[in-house]
Amino acid sequence: MAIEPLSVQFVCLGNICRSPAAQGVMESLMARDPRWQGIVVDSAGTAGYHIGRAPDSRMIAAAKLRGYDLQSRAKQFERTFLRSRTLVLAMDRENYRDIMLLATGPAPNVRLFSDYLDESWPRDVPDPYYGESHGFEYVLEMLEAGCPKILEEILRKKESLRPD
Ligand code: 4NP
Numbered sequence: 001m002a003i004e005p006l007s008v009q010f011v012c013l014g015n016i017c018r019s020p021a022a023q024g025v026m027e028s029l030m031a032r033d034p035r036w037q038g039i040v041v042d043s044a045g046t047a048g049y050h051i052g053r054a055p056d057s058r059m060i061a062a063a064k065l066r067g068y069d070l071q072s073r074a075k076q077f078e079r080t081f082l083r084s085r086t087l088v089l090a091m092d093r094e095n096y097r098d099i100m101l102l103a104t105g106p107a108p109n110v111r112l113f114s115d116y117l118d119e120s121w122p123r124d125v126p127d128p129y130y131g132e133s134h135g136f137e138y139v140l141e142m143l144e145a146g147c148p149k150i151l152e153e154i155l156r157k158k159e160s161l162r163p164d
Contacts, residue, residue, distance in 0.1 A: 006154055007040035009085040010113070011095050015045030015074040018091045018125050018139055020055040022113070024068035025143045029151060039154055042085075044077040046098040051075055056129065062136035066144075082107055086157060087150065089113045092124035116149040117142065 008026065010019035023043040030036035054060070055070045063070050079102040081088060088110045090096035099110055114123050125142050128135030 004084055004086075005038055005040050006158055007042065007085045007087070008150060008154065009077075009081050009088045010041075010043040010091070011046060011077050011088060011099060012043075012091040012125075013045055013047050013095060013127065014050050014129065015043055015072075015076070016050045016053055016056045017059045017128050017136070018143075019043035019045065020070050020072040020074075021059050021063055021068070021136075021140060022089070022091070022143050022147065023072055024063055024070045025140070025147045026151070028068050029147055035155060035158075036151060039151075039158075042081075043072055044075050044081065046077050046095055048076040058133060059128070059136050059139075062133070062140055066140055068140075077102075079103075082110065085109065086154065087111065089150070092127065094124075113142075113146055116146040116153070121145065 010022040012018040020043050023041050026041045030039060051074050053074045055072060060070050077099060082103055086109060088099060090099055091113050096112055100107065113125055114121055121142055125139055126135060128139050
């Protein structure tokens, strides 16, 4: 059986604001360090409202100011990701519930993004879609705080899977 590469699936509602930004932050971190080579990073939405669309222009602009180039196209989360992804990270508790509705058994690889943040941050990465521009910046701040921690966990998994 083929071994799946280590992978992270970010999930939000529409896949045009939070999870594409998470993907962009993660890919930028990975490009800086050869230890992260070969990890698959992807994003998806629990809803299919925006399938095929580029990220929201407000998120593209906020991300660009911090040096991230968001290139993803929206797609809907699929049940198969529950098995194929090393980690599935929900941006908020509603996303988490919607993902778990697709699970047929325990899914310990499904976590909240904020599990990787300390308690000074909220449990949910707030949905910026109907808000003001500072909401997009706040999302990026949260992502920049959590993504390095997620990469550390993935690296630990990689080390534990390495043959002696
Ligand atoms: P996201 O934000 O889940 O971070 O991509 C949203 C994008 C679109 C909608 C809601 C949230 N919408 O209702 O269309």
